[in-house]
Amino acid sequence: xxxxxxxxxxxxxxxxxxxxxxxxxxxxxxxxxxxxxxxxxxxxxxxxxxxxxxxxxxxxxxxxxxxxxxxxxxxxxxxxxxxxxxxxxxxxxxxxxxxxxxxxxxxxxxxxxxxxxxxxxxxxxxxxxxxxxxxxxxxxxxxxxxxxxxxxxxxxxxxxxxxxxxxxxxxxxxxxxxxxxxxxxxxxxxxxxxxxxxxxxxxxxxxxxxxxxxxxxxxxxxxxxxxxxxxxxxxxxxxxxxxxxxxxxxxxxxxxxxxxxxxxxxxx
Amino acid sequence: xxxxxxxxxxxxxxxxxxxxxxxxxxxxxxxxxxxxxxxxxxxxxxxxxxxxxxxxxxxxxxxxxxxxxxxxxxxxxxxxxxxxxxxxxxxxxxxxxxxxxxxxxxxxxxxxxxxxxxxxxxxxxxxxxxxxxxxxxxxxxxxxxxxxxxxxxxxxxxxxxxxxxxxxxxxxxxxxxxxxxxxxxxxxxxxxxxxxxxxxxxxxxxxxxxxxxxxxxxxxxxxxxxxxxxxxxxxxxxxxxxxxxxxxxxxxxxxxxxxxxxxxxxxxxxxxxxxxxxxxxxxxxxxxxxxxxxxxxxxxxxxxxxxxxxxxxxxxxxxxxxxxxxxxxxxxxxxxxxxxxxxxxxxxxxxxxxxxxxxxxxxxxxxxxxxxxxxxxxxxxxxxxxxxxxxxxxxxxxxxxxxxxxxxxxxxxxxxxxxxxxxxxxxxxxxxxxxxxxxxxxxxxxxxxxxxxxxxxxxxxxxxxxxxxxxxxxxxxx
Numbered sequence: 196x197x198x199x200x201x202x203x204x205x206x207x208x209x210x211x212x213x214x215x216x217x218x219x220x221x222x223x224x225x226x227x228x229x230x231x232x233x234x235x236x237x238x239x240x241x242x243x244x245x246x247x248x249x250x251x252x253x254x255x256x257x258x259x260x261x262x263x264x265x266x267x268x269x270x271x272x273x274x275x276x277x278x279x280x281x282x283x284x285x286x287x288x289x290x291x292x293x294x295x296x297x298x299x300x301x302x303x304x305x306x307x308x309x310x311x312x313x314x315x316x317x318x319x320x321x322x323x324x325x326x327x328x329x330x331x332x333x334x335x336x337x338x339x340x341x342x343x344x345x346x347x348x349x350x351x352x353x354x355x356x357x358x359x360x361x362x363x364x365x366x367x368x369x370x371x372x373x374x375x376x377x378x379x380x381x382x383x384x385x386x387x388x389x390x391x392x393x394x395x396x397x398x399x400x401x402x403x404x405x406x407x408x409x410x411x412x413x414x415x416x417x418x419x420x421x422x423x424x425x426x427x428x429x430x431x432x433x434x435x436x437x438x439x440x441x442x443x444x445x446x447x448x449x450x451x452x453x454x455x456x457x458x459x460x461x462x463x
Numbered sequence: 464x465x466x467x468x469x470x471x472x473x474x475x476x477x478x479x480x481x482x483x484x485x486x487x488x489x490x491x492x493x494x495x496x497x498x499x500x501x502x503x504x505x506x507x508x509x510x511x512x513x514x515x516x517x518x519x520x521x522x523x524x525x526x527x528x529x530x531x532x533x534x535x536x537x538x539x540x541x542x543x544x545x546x547x548x549x550x551x552x553x554x555x556x557x558x559x560x561x562x563x564x565x566x567x568x569x570x571x572x573x574x575x576x577x578x579x580x581x582x583x584x585x586x587x588x589x590x591x592x593x594x595x596x597x598x599x600x601x602x603x604x605x606x607x608x609x610x611x612x613x614x615x616x617x618x619x620x621x622x623x624x625x626x627x628x629x630x631x632x633x634x635x636x637x638x639x640x641x642x643x644x645x646x647x648x649x650x651x652x653x654x655x656x657x658x659x660x661x662x663x664x665x666x667x668x669x670x671x672x673x674x675x676x677x678x679x680x681x682x683x684x685x686x687x688x689x690x691x692x693x694x695x696x697x698x699x700x701x702x703x704x705x706x707x708x709x710x711x712x713x714x715x716x717x718x719x720x721x722x723x724x725x726x727x728x729x730x731x732x733x734x735x736x737x738x739x740x741x742x743x744x745x746x747x748x749x750x751x752x753x754x755x756x757x758x759x760x761x762x763x764x765x766x767x768x769x770x771x772x773x774x775x776x777x778x779x780x781x782x783x784x785x786x787x788x789x790x791x792x793x794x795x796x797x798x799x800x801x802x803x804x805x806x807x808x809x810x811x812x813x814x815x816x817x818x819x820x821x822x823x824x825x826x827x828x829x830x831x832x833x834x835x836x837x838x839x840x841x842x843x844x845x846x847x848x849x850x851x852x853x854x855x856x857x858x859x860x861x862x863x864x865x866x867x868x869x870x871x872x873x874x875x876x877x878x879x880x881x882x883x884x885x886x887x888x889x890x891x892x893x894x895x896x897x898x899x900x901x902x903x904x905x906x907x908x909x910x911x912x913x914x915x916x917x918x919x920x921x922x923x924x925x926x927x928x929x930x931x932x933x934x935x936x937x938x939x940x941x
Contacts, residue, residue, distance in 0.1 A: 256892050278895040288896050294889035298911030307907060308897035315898065347911065348893075364897060 206267065207232045207403040208253075208372050213264035214428075215252040222248045224428035226264070230372070233400040237414055237439060238407045240425035241447040246407045247291065249425070250374045254288040255281050269371055283315035285371030289361040289378055296348035301360065304348045305330055309367050333366045337393050355386030362393040373397070374405045379413040391416030411443035476734055479704030482569040482674050486593065488547040491677060493540050495519060498647055501546050505616045505650075508623065518636045518646030525640045531802040532831040532863055535745060535771050536708070543710055545648045547593040547675040562598055566590075573701055575670050586697070587612055589653045589669040593678055596651045601665065608664050610694075611656040615683050618654035625656060629687055633716040633753050633779070641712040641747040641773075645681045649714070652682035657692035657723070666921055668697035671711075673733075673744070679710040686716070688723035688758075695726040695921055700768070704734050706742045708770060717752030717760055721782065724759045725752060728920050729776075733768035738826070740798030743770025750774065756782030756811070763919045766793040766803060775833065777806035780814035780845075787816040790916040794909075795828035795860070804834035804865070809842035809875065818849040821913050824860035831863040838875035845875040853883040854912050856905070884912075 206229055213226040222245045230236050240246050252259045253266055255278035266274050273281045296304065309329075310320040321329065327344075334341055337359040349357050358378060365373055375394070379387050394404070394417050406417060414422070414436065422439045424432040426447070432438065489497060498519055502512040527538070551563035559567070559577060570577050570590050577590060577598055587601035589612065596614030605612050611622065618626050636646045653669040673680045688694050700711075711733060719725050727750075736743025746769035752760040762776040778787030789805035807816035816836065824830040836847045853862035868877050886908050894904035910917070 254896050256896075257888065278892065279898050279900060282896050282898040290893065294887065294893050296890050296893070296908055296911055298914040299907055300911075303907070304894075304897075307899050307903065308894075311898040311900065311903070368897065 205231055207234070207269055208405070209265075209267045210253075211265045213252070213266060214262040215248065215264075216260050216262055217248065217258060221262070222428055223252060226425075226429060228405075228423070228430065230403045230405065232403055233398070234421065235398065235404040235406065235417065235419045237419040237422045238405060238425050238430075239409065239411070239422060239439060239442055242409065244425045245428045246409070246425055247376055250288050250376045250405075250407055253281075253374065254278060254286055279311070280315075282368075282370075283312050287365055287368055287370035287373045289358075289365060289373065289375045291377040291380055293349050293352075293357040293361055295350045295352075297350050299348050300345055301348050302327070302330060302344040305344075305364065305367055308364065312368060329367065333363045336366055336396070337363045338389060339363065354381035355383075355389070358382060358386065358390050359393070362390060362397075365397060366393075369402075371401070372403050372405070374407065376407050377409065378406070379408060379410060387413060388416060411439040414439045476704050478573055478701035478732060479734060480572065482565055484563065484565050484569075484592075484674065485550045486547050486675050487550050488675055488678060489544050491542050491544045493543070493545060493648070497545055501648060501650060504546060504548070505619070507616075507619055510623075510627065511619055514631070515647050518643055519648075521637045522640065522643035522647055525637070525643055527640050531773050531833070532829065532865070533771050533773065533800045533802050535800070538708075538710060538745065540644075542677070543679045544675070544677050545679060545681070546650060547678040548595040549592060552592075552595050559598055566592060569672065569674070570670065573670070573672070575699075586666045586668055589614060589667075591651050591653075591669060591671045591682060593650075593673060593675050593680065596653075599653075605663075605665070605667075609658040609661055610663050611654065612667050613654055615652045615654040615685060616650075618685075622654070622656070625687065626654070626685070629685055629716065629718055630683075631716075633718060633751050634714050634749050639749060642714050642749040645683060645712050645714040645749070648679075649681045649683035652684040652713070652715075653686075653696075654684075655686040655694065655696065657688045657694045659689040660691040661689075662692065663694040666695050666697060668699065671698070671700040673701075673709060673711065677707060677709070679712065682711075682713040684713070684715040685718075686725060686727070687718045688720060688725050690720045691722045692720075693724045696728070697921060698727070698729045699732070700730075701732050701734070704742070708736075708743060708745055710745045710747070711769075713748045713750075715748070715750040715776075717750075719752060719754045719758035719760050719785075721756045722758060723755070724761075726761045726921075727752070727763070727776070729762075729764040729766070731764065731766045731768050731772070734770075735768050735797060735799050736770040738797045740770065743799075744768065745770060746772045746774060748772075748774040750776035751779065751806075752777070752787075753779045753781055754785035754787060754814075757784045758782055759786040759788070761786075761788040761790070761919070762805065763790040763916065764792070764803075765916070765920070766791070766801060769801070770799060772799075772801040772803050774803045775805055777808070778816065779808045779810065780816065780842075781810045782814075783811040784813050785811055786814070788919075789816075789818045789820070789834075790919040791820045792823070792913045792916045793821070793830055793832075794823040794825075795830045796825040796856075797828060798826070799828040801829070802831045802833055804832045806835040807837070807847055809836075809838045809845040809847070812841065812843040812845070814842055814845045816847045818847070818851070819915050820849075820851045821916055822851075822853045822862055823856065823909055823912065824853070824862050825856035827859045829861040829863070831865060833865040833867075835867040835869070836877055837868075838870040838872045838877065840871045842872045842875050845872065847875075847877045849877075849879045851879070851881040852912070853881075854909065855883065855885045856909075 733744035
C-alpha cells in the first residue's frame with residue numbers, strides 16, 4: 196500500500212467531516228482531526244460526547260454506522276474496510292473493558308493476532324518457539340508474570356492486569372496508530388503509572404496515539420501534544436496540554452457556550 | 464453479527480462422497496426371514512440366531528420412545544435395508560492385498576490409511592463398511608500381547624464363550640427400543656478382549672462408514688477389560704451426503720473387571736443433513752459400561768454430525784471404589800437436533816463420577832443435555848460432580864438441560880453446575896480488532912469453550928476433533 200498521498204502528506208490519521216450513528220441516533224456530527232506521525236492527541240469531553248464512539252467507528256465495530264466523511268490512516272481510507280483489515284492496516288484499539296475469552300490461552304490469542312497481521316503483510320507466521328520467545332519478552336516489558344501467557348484471555352485478570360495485557364498486545368502488534376479508550380478507568384494510581392510507562396515506552400516518531408479520557412489525571416503520566424474537547428459529536432476546543440488542566444479545574448460545563456465552528460477551523 | 468457468524472458456520476461436509484462399490488444389499492424390510500438371512504450371511508451358530516430372534520420378538524412388543532427433545536419423521540422400519548456388504552468381501556479376503564482397492568481408497572480419502580506402511584504408528588484400526596468389517600490392522604501384533612481385536616462376527620466363531628457370557632450383559636435386549644432392534648439385526652462391529660494385567664500396547668480404533676443408500680447400520684461393539692488391564696479405544700464415523708435419512712442404531716457394551724480401565728472416545732461426524740433438515744443420519748445409540756471393583760470407565764465424545772442424535776453413554780458403578788467419567792462436546796448447527804448426555808448409576812461404596820458436558824448450538828439447531836445421576840442405597844460415600852455448559856451462537860438456536868438426580872443414600876454427594884453463554888459481540892470484536900478473521904475467531908472461541916473435554920481425548924484425536932470443529936465452523940464471510 197502507498198504510504199502517503201499528496202493531500203495527506205505527513206498525516207498518520209486524517210479524519211474529515213465524520214458523521215456516525217448508533218441505532219439510528221447521530222453521535223458524531225462532523226468530526227475533524229489531523230494526527231501527525233509521532234504525536235499524542237488526547238480527546239476529552241463529558242459523558243455522552245461521543246468519545247468511545249470515535250474509537251469504535253474508526254476501528255469498524257459492528258453497529259456503528261458511518262453516515263459521511265472520511266478517515267485516512269497513513270493515506271489509506273479505512274472506513275470501507277472490515278474491522279480485521281483496519282487492524283492489519285495498523286490501527287489498534289485498547290479497550291476500556293477488555294472482554295474475557297475463556298479457555299483460549301493468551302499465548303494462542305496473541306499468536307493468532309500477530310500471525311494474522313504478519314500474513315496480511317506477506318510475512319511468514321512465527322513458529323511456536325519463535326513466538327514464545329517474543330511473547331515472553333513482551334510479558335516482561337509490561338511486568339506480567341509469564342504464567343499469564345498460559346491463562347485464558349483476560350480470564351480472572353484484575354483490572355490492572357487486563358490493561359497490561361492490552362499493552363502487551365500493542366507491543367507485539369506494533370501498530371501505527373493506537374487509540375486508548377478510557378485506559379485509566381478502574382485503575383489505581385500505581386496501576387495507572389505502570390500502564391502509562393508502558394505507553395510512553397512505545398512512543399516513537401512513526402507511531403501516533405489518541406488517548407480518550409474523561410479525566411485529566413492520565414495525562415499527568417502520558418503527556419499529550421494536543422488536547423481536544425469533544426462535545427455533542429464535534430471537537431469544540433483544541434489546545435496544548437494546559438487545556439487539560441483547565442478542564443480539570445473548571446469542568447466541562449463552560450464549553451457548551453463556545454462557538455464550535457471557529458475552533459474547528461484552527462485544526463484544519 | 465448473527466449474520467456474519469451464520470456465514471462463518473456454513474460448511475461443506477467433507478466426508479459426503481459416495482464410493483463406487485458393487486454391493487450385495489438385502490431388499491428393504493424387516494421380518495424373521497431377514498434375520499435368518501443376516502445370520503446365515505455371517506454363517507452364525509444356532510445360539511446366535513436364537514438370540515437374535517428372541518430379541519426381534521421383544522422389539523415387536525415395544526414402542527418407539529418419544530420422551531427426548533427431538534422432532535423427526537417416523538422411521539419406517541420396513542423401508543430400510545438391514546444388510547449391505549461389498550461383493551468383493553464375500554470371498555473373505557485373507558490379506559489387505561486381496562481387499563478391493565476402492566475400499567482402501569475410501570478410507571484413505573477419509574484420512575484412515577489401511578496400508579501397513581502408511582498406518583499411524585500405535586493405532587490399530589477395524590474398518591467397518593456398511594454391514595461388514597473390511598480389515599483389522601495390527602491383529603497379529605496385538606495377539607502377541609494376548610489382546611483380541613477383531614470383528615464381532617469373527618468373535619462369535621472364535622471366542623463363543625466370551626461372547627455368550629458378555630453379549631447383552633450390560634445392555635439387556637429389552638433395555639430400549641433401539642437396543643432391542645440392534646440385538647435382532649446387528650451386522651458388524653468390534654470385539655475387544657484385554658487379558659488380565661495387560662496394558663494394551665496400542666490405541667484401538669474402529670472406523671464406521673455408511674455408503675449404501677437406504678441402508679441402516681447396526682453396529683455392535685463389545686469390549687472386555689479383564690482384571691487390572693487397560694485399554695484406550697477410539698471410534699469414528701462418517702456417511703455420504705444424501706437427501707434421505709438413514710438410521711444408525713448401535714449398541715456398545717463395556718465390561719471393566721476389577722481394577723481395569725477403559726477409555727472410550729468417539730468422534731461422530733455422520734452426515735448432518737442440509738440447512739433445512741433434509742437428509743442426514745438418525746443416530747440412536749445405546750452405550751453403557753459396567754465397572755467392577757476399583758475399575759474405571761471414561762467416555763469422551765465429540766458429536767458434530769447426524770440430523771438427530773439420541774445417545775447417553777453411561778456407567779454402572781457396581782464395584783466399590785469404581786469411577787465413571789463422561790466428557791462430551793456436542794455441536795449442532797443448521798437444523799440438527801441432539802439429545803445427549805449420560806447416566807451414572809452408583810451402586811458400590813465410594814464410587815465416583817464426573818460429568819463435563821459442553822453443548823454448542825448454532826443456526827436453528829436444538830441441543831439438549833439429559834443426564835441422570837442415581838445414588839442407590841448401597842452407594843455409601845459416593846460422589847458425583849456435574850458441569851454442564853451451553854454456548855449459543857446466534858439467536859435462533861436452542862440449548863436445553865435436563866438433569867435428573869436421584870439420591871437414596873444420605874452420605875452421597877451430588878454437585879451440579881450449569882452455565883449458558885453466548886459468543887458475544889465483544890469477543891468477536893476483540894479478535895477482529897487484533898486482525899483475526901471472523902471464522903478463525905469463532906472457531907478459536909468455540910475450541911476454548913471445549914478445552915476441558917478436548918484434553919481428555921487421545922492426542923491424535925484431539926487434533927482431529929479440533930480440526931473437525933474448525934471445518935464445521937468454516938465458511939466464506941462476505
